[in-house]
Amino acid sequence: VDERGKSVIRFRIIKRKPLPGWAKIVIPIAAILATLVLAAIPILLAGGHLWKSYYYLFHGALGTRYNLLETFVKASPLLLTGLAVAFAFRAKFWNIGAEGQLLAGALAATVLGVHLGSISPVLVLPTIIIGGFLAGGLWASIPALLKTKLKVDDVVSTLLLNYVMIHIMGALLFGPLQQPGSSWPRSSAIIEAAQYPILMPRSRFHMGIIISFVAMLIIWFINKKTTFGYQAKAVGTNIRAAHFGGINTTSVILWTALVSGGLAGLAGVGELCALQYRLIMDISPGYGYSGIVIAMLGNLHPAGVLFSSLFFSVIIVGAQTMSRMTGVPTYIAEVIQGMALMVMLIFLLFTEYKLKVQRK
Amino acid sequence: MTAEFLDLAFISGLMGATMRMATPIIFAALGEILTERAGVLNLGIEGIMLMGAMTGFLFTFSTDSIWLGVFAAACVGMLLGFLMALLSVNLGLSQHVSGLGITLFATGLAMFIYRLHFGSPTVPPVIQPFKQVALPVLSKIPVIGPGLFTQYTLTYVAWLLVPALSILLYRTTIGLKIRTVGENPVVADTVGVNVTLTRTLCLVAGGALMGIGGAFLTLAHQNMFLIDVIGGRGWVAIAMVIFGNWNPLKATIGALIFGFLDGLQLRLQSVGVVLSFHLFLMIPYLLTIIALIGVSRRAAVPAGLLKPYRREERGG
Numbered sequence: 001v002d003e004r005g006k007s008v009i010r011f012r013i014i015k016r017k018p019l020p021g022w023a024k025i026v027i028p029i030a031a032i033l034a035t036l037v038l039a040a041i042p043i044l045l046a047g048g049h050l051w052k053s054y055y056y057l058f059h060g061a062l063g064t065r066y067n068l069l070e071t072f073v074k075a076s077p078l079l080l081t082g083l084a085v086a087f088a089f090r091a092k093f094w095n096i097g098a099e100g101q102l103l104a105g106a107l108a109a110t111v112l113g114v115h116l117g118s119i120s121p122v123l124v125l126p127t128i129i130i131g132g133f134l135a136g137g138l139w140a141s142i143p144a145l146l147k148t149k150l151k152v153d154d155v156v157s158t159l160l161l162n163y164v165m166i167h168i169m170g171a172l173l174f175g176p177l178q179q180p181g182s183s184w185p186r187s188s189a190i191i192e193a194a195q196y197p198i199l200m201p202r203s204r205f206h207m208g209i210i211i212s213f214v215a216m217l218i219i220w221f222i223n224k225k226t227t228f229g230y231q232a233k234a235v236g237t238n239i240r241a242a243h244f245g246g247i248n249t250t251s252v253i254l255w256t257a258l259v260s261g262g263l264a265g266l267a268g269v270g271e272l273c274a275l276q277y278r279l280i281m282d283i284s285p286g287y288g289y290s291g292i293v294i295a296m297l298g299n300l301h302p303a304g305v306l307f308s309s310l311f312f313s314v315i316i317v318g319a320q321t322m323s324r325m326t327g328v329p330t331y332i333a334e335v336i337q338g339m340a341l342m343v344m345l346i347f348l349l350f351t352e353y354k355l356k357v358q359r360k
Numbered sequence: 361m362t363a364e365f366l367d368l369a370f371i372s373g374l375m376g377a378t379m380r381m382a383t384p385i386i387f388a389a390l391g392e393i394l395t396e397r398a399g400v401l402n403l404g405i406e407g408i409m410l411m412g413a414m415t416g417f418l419f420t421f422s423t424d425s426i427w428l429g430v431f432a433a434a435c436v437g438m439l440l441g442f443l444m445a446l447l448s449v450n451l452g453l454s455q456h457v458s459g460l461g462i463t464l465f466a467t468g469l470a471m472f473i474y475r476l477h478f479g480s481p482t483v484p485p486v487i488q489p490f491k492q493v494a495l496p497v498l499s500k501i502p503v504i505g506p507g508l509f510t511q512y513t514l515t516y517v518a519w520l521l522v523p524a525l526s527i528l529l530y531r532t533t534i535g536l537k538i539r540t541v542g543e544n545p546v547v548a549d550t551v552g553v554n555v556t557l558t559r560t561l562c563l564v565a566g567g568a569l570m571g572i573g574g575a576f577l578t579l580a581h582q583n584m585f586l587i588d589v590i591g592g593r594g595w596v597a598i599a600m601v602i603f604g605n606w607n608p609l610k611a612t613i614g615a616l617i618f619g620f621l622d623g624l625q626l627r628l629q630s631v632g633v634v635l636s637f638h639l640f641l642m643i644p645y646l647l648t649i650i651a652l653i654g655v656s657r658r659a660a661v662p663a664g665l666l667k668p669y670r671r672e673e674r675g676g
Contacts, residue, residue, distance in 0.1 A: 013452065013670060042469075046476050094456060152649070152656045153602060155403065155456060159595040163645045170638030292460055329475035331468055338465025345453050345461060 016354040031347040035340040042335050048328040060321020061314040069203040074313035079212040080267035081291025082305040083219050088260035090300050091232040093253050097158030098264040099288025100165035101136035105265025106272045108135035110279040113190030121193035136265020137258035144257030148250040187279040196274035208270030220302040232256055293341040374627050375507035379515055382619025386518040387573030388597035389611040390525050391566035398562035399542035399664035403459025406594030407466030408440045408567055409574030414470040416575030417585040420487045433575035434568040441567020445560040452668030489583040512580040525608045542662035545669040555669050599648045605660050618644050
């Protein structure tokens with residue numbers, strides 16, 4: 001009771017004891033459930049019938065064989081950009097530039113995919129995959145170099161480089177890469193040998209999905225079992241301590257950027273070689289930015305990233321059906337993504353801290 | 361004779377365009393300076409600007425009052441600034457991630473609400489935008505007058521806000537409190553400044569400026585809302601804050617350079633110079649990065665930036 005005679009309740013945030021291991025699995029699931037509950041607000045505002053909307057959301061993503069496989073198609077770039085961001089964030093390299101790195105990968109795949117007709121068809125895809133990986137990785141190494149050598153803030157430089165890459169792509173698509181005779185900003189089609197094989201009949205389930213799953217396992221292995229994984233973690237936890245502990249932090253950040261950008265580049269290769277077959281301006285509907293949410297929701301862990309990329313692809317694919325059936329705009333998927341990130345952040349906070357109510 | 365006249369008209373027009381294109385960046389950069397001076401990096405800026413642009417347009421479209429649109433954009437900016445404060449100040453979450461969360465959320469929301477209200481028409485709906493106001497006397501100055509002093513009211517407001525924010529930050533007690541909170545929250549707390557409240561208010565006020573900056577693009581620069589209307593200007597504003605060493609005046613100079621390039625690009629297009637349009641659009645971003653390289657090593661970052669403040673964890 002304060003001087004004015006009113007009872008004062010204060011909330012304080014204090015550190016709690018570490019939660020048991022199961023919390024790491026339960027909390028993301030709880031965050032997803034909470035997000036789905038919160039999503040009711042925009043759905044209702046849009047005049048959608050609540051249960052029908054949720055039904056079509058999930059039916060649209062999982063209900064039929066084709067839709068289920070489509071969900072995997074959508075999950076593949078999300079998994080790769082999610083891994084890209086998670087791998088970078090783990091070493092506290094703030095790579096917000098996965099979008100630009102994805103485009104760099106797609107761009108490299110286009111150049112190679114259009115012109116590689118003269119080499120043995122068996123070599124075409126490996127060349128494109130390596131080329132796309134390197135293009136994304138090298139593009140990401142620019143902000144890493146700027147950060148380590150010149151102390152330029154990586155958040156800002158990676159963000160700005162996204163726009164630089166969009167305009168490089170635009171200039172090329174209106175210039176040297178433009179399909180001859182076309183007035184649209186689009187490239188020629190890639191040769192057939194450059195296309196990712198479709199693995200399941202009557203679907204778009206392609207080789208890139210396998211690549212993204214393998215990438216997930218490789219990143220998991222690097223994080224868990226290699227010296228580099230340990231060093232990256234050390235740099236991310238405390239860069240000074242890592243430096244004094246004898247780790248070459250500059251080289252760790254550079255390699256982290258290369259792998260991170262490379263993963264995002266692979267996402268671009270997949271979109272190009274499995275779905276579009278030619279470069280267009282809107283080859284990515286913001287997968288690079290979604291990767292940030294996915295990485296956070298997955299708690300920067302490869303398995304978590306897999307889980308959250310699947311969740312998001314359900315939302316994105318399902319939102320199409322929901323929109324068609326109930327009139328709720330498809331942008332609901334973006335709204336849910338933003339909500340999910342914030343809910344997850346708050347939930348993660350309460351794994352470390354608890355809210356204490358004090359009366360005085 | 362004709363060529364000379366064209367040149368003068370071109371220069372005058374370019375100066376006008378520079379001022380116009382710098383306006384949204386100035387608003388946003390001032391808002392960001394306010395929040396960063398209090399110790400919070402607000403990466404929600406891009407999303408807040410987009411929500412401001414959309415809300416301003418929506419309100420002007422529905423009420424036919426353009427100032428109500430500006431007001432609504434400011435209010436939405438304040439709400440999102442408050443949300444940012446809840447996450448990053450009250451809960452002490454990572455400023456990087458909460459800001460990006462706000463941007464993603466606000467971007468989705470802006471497109472969602474726009475689509476909900478207008479559907480997907482083939483021709484985008486338009487409003488009657490702001491008209492440019494010629495200042496008496498000043499606009500009559502030869503060569504520079506017509507360009508510099510025939511502007512939108514919001515541009516003049518932006519110019520008045522630059523010295524206003526400088527005075528607030530460097531010449532008033534409130535400014536001293538804000539800067540102390542940003543430099544050393546522990547000291548601020550010890551001398552009785554409410555760190556949480558100060559940061560929250562700065563985020564709210566900064567959000568209002570960002571919202572108005574976004575609204576300028578849909579209510580003055582253009583007369584319609586397009587999804588890519590902000591096009592990274594929020595990030596440019598953040599870069600300008602670093603470029604300007606967290607000083608309103610210097611950041612404004614950066615914004616003018618950006619505005620000049622943006623304006624030059626538009627001018628050259630309108631005169632029909634066939635230069636690769638995309639290569640030109642890239643220049644402002646590249647120059648911003650180069651400028652960052654130049655200033656980063658001597659940057660005077662507010663010492664409390666990025667660090668959440670929890671009284672219970674105060675060192676000691």
